[in-house]
Amino acid sequence: MRDVSLRADAARNRSSLLTAAVEVFAEQGADAPISAVAARAGLGKGTVFRHFPTKDDLIAAIVLDRVDRLTRLAAELIEAPDAGAAVLEFMRHAARQRQRLDLSFLAADLGVEVGEAQLRMSLAITALVDRARAEGALRADVTGTDVMLLMCVPNDVVKHVPDARPDLWERYLAILFDGLRPEGARPLPPF
Amino acid sequence: MRDVSLRADAARNRSSLLTAAVEVFAEQGADAPISAVAARAGLGKGTVFRHFPTKDDLIAAIVLDRVDRLTRLAAELIEAPDAGAAVLEFMRHAARQRQRLDLSFLAADLGVEVGEAQLRMSLAITALVDRARAEGALRADVTGTDVMLLMCVPNDVVKHVPDARPDLWERYLAILFDGLRPEGARPLPPF
Amino acid sequence: MRDVSLRADAARNRSSLLTAAVEVFAEQGADAPISAVAARAGLGKGTVFRHFPTKDDLIAAIVLDRVDRLTRLAAELIEAPDAGAAVLEFMRHAARQRQRLDLSFLAADLGVEVGEAQLRMSLAITALVDRARAEGALRADVTGTDVMLLMCVPNDVVKHVPDARPDLWERYLAILFDGLRPEGARPLPPF
Amino acid sequence: MRDVSLRADAARNRSSLLTAAVEVFAEQGADAPISAVAARAGLGKGTVFRHFPTKDDLIAAIVLDRVDRLTRLAAELIEAPDAGAAVLEFMRHAARQRQRLDLSFLAADLGVEVGEAQLRMSLAITALVDRARAEGALRADVTGTDVMLLMCVPNDVVKHVPDARPDLWERYLAILFDGLRPEGARPLPPF
């Protein structure tokens, strides 16, 4: 009973830390000190290291969480009736994540676990995109990898606009998605 | 003549430093140590300081150079016969710069000089884009600011792909530019 | 009790650091490197920062300690039966502090806290001096401020004598105090 | 003819540098950068080192100048009719030098030349003081060394008073000199 409760505590702390880290890194960038994360979570600095032996581990955990979330989303959307709308919906979700951990969350050096998660996400997105393409909702020469690479663009772009309206990213998602549609598509350079 | 040669030495060093800094920052990110830049340039650490009193000054110099280059390019292209092709050419150039100092080079806190240069670039791009739009080469609801924000995307996107072919960015420029064309354009959310 | 012991450790270190800093600054001047202080205290460089976020904070802490000590001393001596002897005693104590942080500890830019402490000290000294003057133990035209400015002189003077006997400062305190006595006093230029 | 003019140039530069150094060190302290001295003198940094191979050499030169000046002054005053007034005059001169190179100009590690100059000054002052003491203008137990050590006190003391009237040092010279007079003198601790 006791260690159960302890584990509950630990799990709660781990979760607080992840939340705090996402916030802090979003606000201050990924080079924010660990102490800031600890403070935000209302915990001691040492506790962060108990849960994440390394700062990189903490970042990896954040990315893992995010990637898995997107994988699940893609898996759900695969059953949507309108595949094109599903891809758009997927990109909308990806872009909405107002986290400063931008495209770099695709970085290669985040450990095996994250790598595997990225692979799973890649497969799920590819499935989604393949279906949309088959239905003619996307241009013929676009792949799941393309979508994966592009999905953060709206958010990234907007990050550098001071005082932007919070939904400005939708504008760039729209432009981008128009570029993914079959209408008026010109042949793409190879991948 | 003599003091010219003196300055020639210094100017060459300054230029070496800028080149080295672009390379190093591209490889390691903008938080690479100044000493790495100095080493790459084959110069002493103190020499960097002599030319750029602050690391921020160094970064600002890089950005200033890049921005001014783009401004000049836009100014030249304004006279091109095909305005749409000119915008594409402009974006191609912007995307080709293999520098990790990505979109963030639009950041606000780089000093007045850079701010003014950014404004000049913004005006030049807007002129270019306005003309292309007037000719029907771009969708009716796209602005110079949009292009300015999007021009680095191809490069940014590709940076996270390990072992990518060096011209992969062209693929994403093509997608993006298709999104900027009038064909199949659906109305955009406001800026 | 336990966290008391934790704090006891930290407090001991803080105190070691202050002691070490006083010694090192006395020997090498206030521009001695922080690392020297740390080494003298047998602690890591970072520990100094933990306790005193800035070198100036460390200096301010030393000065604050010294000023408060003198304020307490003056407050005690105000009840002494012989006010003239009390002032002499006070100056003796002030001069005895073998610290190279000499008169400059009256410098203005040490932060509010030190400023307030200096004010308190000033008031306490003035009270002491006023009483002594009223009793005829000091010349009529001397003020607390004068004493405050002069109290470090014996120590300062002696610091430049190589191989001086350790109590040489008493000689100059005697001369100085004779100058503060009413006997043979000639009118002073104004403050 | 030419190298004569060159030497004249050099001598003028040397003198400019000394003046500039005195000013700069007085304003910013002795840790002011050499470049500040060079700038003040309107010369290049390298020229400073041509004249004074080391910063310490520059400081030594300043001190040497000052010490010799005081030696000459003492030598002149030895012939004054009123020996007591002569000592006071001497101290007045010493105190008037508004230079931040305070008492520390007695420091031991300034090189042989300065050491010898200090010795000469010491002898000259001692002669002056001995005569004044013999005439009963100074207390019987005061020595030339005492005066040498005390002569900078007025200036030192005042340096720490913000917004002091420029002649405030006279006040402390008066107090000090009253302490050196025979009236009311109490026996001194030994040297």
Add this chain to the structure above:
DNA sequence: AATGAATGAGGGTTCATTCAT
């Protein structure tokens, strides 16, 4: 002889990480 560019040692400060309590 003068200049100022180049150098690199050294100082203050930050922060990931370890560890005693």
Add this chain to the structure above:
DNA sequence: CATGAATGAACCCTCATTCAT
């Protein structure tokens, strides 16, 4: 388990000094 004190590597920056021009 949690805490936060201690640590030291690493960074930016300053400046005395050297040296090519």
